Amino acid sequence: MGIHDGHREKMRRRFLETGLAGFADHEALELLLFYAIPRRDTNVLAHVLLERYGSLGATLSAPVEDLQKVDGVGESAALLLRLVPMLTERSRARESAPVILNSTERAGEYLLNRFDGKKYELVYELCLDRKGKLLVSKLLTEGDVNGAELNIRKLVENALLANASAVILSHNHPSGVALPSGEDFATTDRVRMALESVGVQLVDHIIVADGDFVSMRDSGYFTS
Numbered sequence: 669m670g671i672h673d674g675h676r677e678k679m680r681r682r683f684l685e686t687g688l689a690g691f692a693d694h695e696a697l698e699l700l701l702f703y704a705i706p707r708r709d710t711n712v713l714a715h716v717l718l719e720r721y722g723s724l725g726a727t728l729s730a731p732v733e734d735l736q737k738v739d740g741v742g743e744s745a746a747l748l749l750r751l752v753p754m755l756t757e758r759s760r761a762r763e764s765a766p767v768i769l770n771s772t773e774r775a776g777e778y779l780l781n782r783f784d785g786k787k788y789e790l791v792y793e794l795c796l797d798r799k800g801k802l803l804v805s806k807l808l809t810e811g812d813v814n815g816a817e818l819n820i821r822k823l824v825e826n827a828l829l830a831n832a833s834a835v836i837l838s839h840n841h842p843s844g845v846a847l848p849s850g851e852d853f854a855t856t857d858r859v860r861m862a863l864e865s866v867g868v869q870l871v872d873h874i875i876v877a878d879g880d881f882v883s884m885r886d887s888g889y890f891t892s
Contacts (some may be wrong), residue, residue: 828868840877872884
């Protein structure tokens with residue numbers, strides 16, 4: 669065990685138990701640098717970086733070329749320091765960008781990601797505005813490989829709370845093919861009638877199975 673290994677292990681354990689709660693900025697930066705600088709006291713380096721740039725945010729925003737001018741910061745450490753905020757920015761941008769599901773292809777691709785790898789049945793409700801913008805995606809229920817019960821009252825409440833103009837219903841067939849069953853047709857009729865009673869349109873019922881999906885609307889079941 670190296671001279672710093674015991675200290676590093678304590679820092680890792682502290683993070684695993686409490687997250688960054690109670691960590692000073694220099695300690696958080698020190699912990700991050702562990703993963704790029706294996707054999708140097710990163711506590712000292714963290715203080716140097718914060719003194720040079722003035723804050724943790726400014727340190728993480730500094731150009732890679734400038735970071736590498738600091739003694740002890742090699743290319744790996746500089747890239748890590750820049751990568752962390754860039755990944756955060758990308759994640760936030762994607763989460764804030766509107767999701768438009770105004771076509772079967774877009775809705776199907778969106779739903780494939782929701783059902784990927786699931787071994788039991790799930791039922792999703794996608795609430796949309798008039799232009800197909802996703803207002804909210806709700807997991808209505810989850811069951812087992814034999815099915816999941818649908819609460820139509822909750823489905824209607826979700827649509828009203830989201831002020832939705834339209835809804836896409838979707839569920840998966842974990843152990844079958846993406847073709848509607850007789851029960852699926854009956855459920856679709858019940859949902860459509862319930863939504864129409866409050867002025868919301870059921871625009872599709874999409875069934876997902878084994879990386880594929882079938883739109884009941886495109887299959888001709890919906891007449892409007």
